[in-house]
Amino acid sequence: MEVTLTENPEPLPYDAILFASFGGPEQQEDVVPFLRNVTRGRGIPDERLEVVGEHYRKLGGRSPINDQNRDLISRFEAALAEAGIDLPVYWGNRNWAPYTSDVVGRIHAEGHRRVLAVATSAYSSYSSCRQYREDYAKALVANDLVGEMEIEKVRAYFDHPGFLEPVRDGVRAALAQMRAAGHDPRRTRVLFSTHSIPHVMSQASGPAHKTADDPSAGEVGGWYVAQHLAGCRWVMEQLAETGADNVDALPEWELVYQSRSGAPHVPWLEPDINDRLTELSEDGGTEAVVVVPIGFVTDHVEVVWDLDTEAAETAEELGLAFTRVATPGTDARFVDALVDLVREHVEPGHAPQAVSEVGVVGDTCGTLCCLNGSAHARPVPREGVPLDTVEQIARAMQADEEMTALIAEEQEAHRGAEVPA
Template identity: 45%
Template sequence: MLCEGGVPIGSPALVACGGFRGSHRVRPGCAGVFARRDDGAVSFDALLFLSFGGPEGPEEVRPFLENVTRGRGVPPERLDEVAEHYLHFGGVSPINRLNQDIMAALRSELDAQGRDLPVYFGNRNWHPMVEDTVARMSADGVRRALVFATSAWGGYSGCKQYHEDIARARESVGEGAPELVKLRQFFDHPLFVEANADAVRAAFERLGERAGQARLVFTAHSIPLRAEEPVGPDGRGQWYSRQVAEAARLVAEQVGAETYDVVWQSRSGPPQVPWLEPDIVDHIEDLHAKGVDSVVVSPIGFVSDHLEVIWDLDNEAAEAAQERGMGFARAATAGTDPRFARMIVELIAEHTDGAPVRKLSEFPAAGSTANGEPCAPGC
């Protein structure tokens, strides 16, 4: 079946933003776009691994940050502050290396399952830019490809902006650009939840005797409140923050944590613009004032230990806890867990094999569309 936005018929259980499992809403004009095998599944030539990007040297930091913040009204002094974070680590973001590690694990998993699917790498904000990568895919003869974006979430930055990246890249290539189908959001995939849960358990173990008094705190990237209002296929808004809350609930349930908090980090906009709160550092201060002895922080909103995780959590949040005599342990992100690559292959199989959708929440399986089309009004 097809749902709004053009999810291929080869995904019988997958419904993108506009629908739920078992719905049959069809977007006119989408049928027949994808080639089919004799068994009814859809054929794809490659996978595009689409991510955020990061600088590889000091001279790249400011141009990279200008790409990231273009049109967002971020004050220059905030750019200077963030630039110092990168320069503290030699101007090199770990994100590209971490993405290469994930792709290496993914290629190994594809090979182990006998799947011949070349993997291409493109970024939104820095080299290799997605436009250049899609041009190379076209030159290599790729006609139809799946796209894995390194965000588990809905919302503008987590999903819609990747659809825009796809559309922009295809437009830059022009005639002959490959068809590109983005894989769905995966915040509630069992393997993603399991990997995060095991990382939380390991963080509690590192606290030793203080683990019994530790508070579990989940964190994700803050966004402006106005970005939350119109987003979501169910018309309720707050799509991103509700998904983060649900993922936190699923992980907390697996580790047996009856109490936990969901907080935010890494805000960057003008100070007069309200963003999701509380901030992780402010929250640690509040926990200390309430007599909490220790804290375990799970960066569930992030796939890898990139700079915002390392700086905002391993430096600022850890320092806030240590200054108050609190125990602090930060859980690992899920990207380097072997289950993460297996999850990506399962998402691929939903399209190539018609494999069933595995998910742990009642949220619709959202975010999968063809060629960058929006999957629901306002989404």
């Protein structure tokens, strides 16, 4: 058969894109129901959720995350069109409307069967990667689509240049601003900040890791921290290489953590940004800090509350000059990076762009990838049950009574949710 130029001999393997995010409340009435969704299955009473939700209350009950996603999605759609990639984009959240399960039902009803998911989370860990894949699996179970629809997630993209370049330029501008304000670069410190996670989750992040069941498993995890450090190093090396800064006076940098939650006796990644600010101030030698939320994609509540409000207050009390760099947000380079991640899947032979060697380049997620081995992981891995693909996770969920009950409860809680305009 003759193949003409206008005919694609191999049709695109995907027919829709799922833009997947965390979700957030839109108004005060949504705060507790949203937190119930985030903490479902852990039996946390509403009184406790009120305490947890205090920062949402103070921000008027509305998280900026949904508006930021609406903006990002419309730019992503335009960039896909410009790149000639003709795939519809659907938006689905883990914890607020539009819910992933509702959207997956709609994607199917509109005739699509092979879905490529792009999540607003750039790193490997249970919270930042596998939990999204579990969410897609739940949506397949809830809509009775296991075996009927496939969902695949793009790789961790923390080291895509389109994610890191806007961060680099933000750090450069912030350092120039500190210098202009009279702060000596040698007394200025760059604090890269990311979401703290429990030690067990951190150790389990990445494709293969030791577990209590299998202490002999080849590689140790720890990708979450390794990926962050690789990104931070690249940013600082770029500042030196691109010459806009006096290399000798390039400030010191480190990775710190924020937004810890959970029981105090459970170890999470440290130091907390506020504790570190206190130490730096006590040690002397630091008069200004540039805070870089490298762990996040947009300026959502973890950024505008935990950094711009809490950490900024800590710095002010300590007399440290403070500035916070923007997240990639809707920077055109980041939008193009999302398109490029789609290209990795739809254009055979398209080389992944990655500035580090640490990333999951290609689909190297395995059964143990980012499974944290704690109460969060669902379904819990069992001997001989593969949990590599979203479909396999969904099949394991179907075989687990407790899990199917939880999915039914979730569906009930979501019933009647309006897709916010």
